[in-house]
Amino acid sequence: MKTIKNKIYTLPKGTYSERATKKFLTYLNGNFEIKYCNSIYDVFENVDNSGFGVVPIENSIEGSVSLTQDLLLQFREVNIVGELAMDIHHNLIGYDKNKIETIVSHPQALAQCREYIKKHGWSVKAVESTSEAVKLVAESSNEKLGAIGSKDSAKQFGLKILEENIEDYKNNKTRFILIGKSALSFKTCPNRYKVSIVFELKEDKPGALYHILKEFAERKINLTRIESRPSKKRLGTYIFYIDFEDPGKNLKETLESLKEQTTFIYVLGRYPVLL
Structure with a gap:
């Protein structure tokens, strides 16, 4: 009898997301087949149809x-179903460090190595993933190009690691999330759970956000992250993302207390934090 495998989508081979995906699989029951996508958007789009996915959500240096x-x-039906954090160590990859003029990598990797790049006076070019950057350098055979990426990607495309x-x-750590439509x-059994929500304030007035935070403080719920993003409706309006430690039986009551002060509130997931 043929074993049914769940699909788990992630970024290309050699990326840190691929390494995170393999780490997630050590925690999961069942059989999974890794499928590679070109971008974070492609991962979400595939998961919206079926399967699961792994994407980065926050870096300790560059933020979310x-x-x-x-x-x-x-993608409202796609939820966070797991989280883990990994150490990230970038490598300079290419042919000859002394001949490099331009560095290619994912925007987050370029930002995390900003001072190093500036010190050498290199120009930069952003691409969809660190793996794509290494592939581009390998296929160009151009000694003036260097890439920032993982050791796995250097090995995959047969390039030298010029500096670790x-x-x-x-x-430097990055949080990765496991996403899907089902648990x-x-x-x-994981011993720590978090909850992620997103909401928009009902009124733009002094103290509006304070009243939201007060609901958590009064229930002694620990917030682990709060961030605003443009609402994309008009300039100066925002939505808020909050992560907090799972309050257990008080979760429903806490969410109900926020509804009167928000135009919408969505739970993005209640999920285990894996070590």
């Missing part, structure tokens, strides 16, 4: 991945 935040709101750990800050079964 804005596209992931926006797509969580756009070139990120500007050494405590998953884990090999062991």
Whole structure:
């Protein structure tokens, strides 16, 4: 009898997202087949049809991945079903460091190595993923191009690692989320859960956000992240993303308390935080 495999979508081979996907799989029951996509949007679009996906959502240096935040709101049936954090160490990849004039990589990787790039006076070019950057350098055979990427991508495309750990800050971590339309079964019962929500304030007036935060403070619920994003309706209007530690049986009551002060509130997921 043929084993049915769930599809799990992620960014191309050699990316940090692929490594995060493989780490997620060590926690999950069941059989999964990794499918590679060219962009974060492609991951969401595939998951919206079937399967699961892994995408980055926040970096300890550069902050949130804005596209992931926006797509969580756009693809309303796709929820966060798991989270893990990984150390990220960038590498300079190419042919000859002394001949490089332009560095190619994902915008987040370029930003995380900003001082290093500036010190060498290189220009930059952004692409969809770190793996695509390494592939571009490999296929061009251009010694004036260098890429920032993982050791896996250098090995995959047969290029040299010219320098390791070139990120500007050494405590560089990225949070990755597992997304899907249904829950998953884990090999062991996770002992920590978080909840993510997004909402828009009903009134733009002094103290409006305070009254939202007060509901959490009075219930002694620990917030782990709060961030605003443009509402895309008009200049100066925002939506808010909040992550908080799961309050258990008080979750429903907490969400109900926020409804009177918001035009909408969506739960993006209640999910385990994996080590």
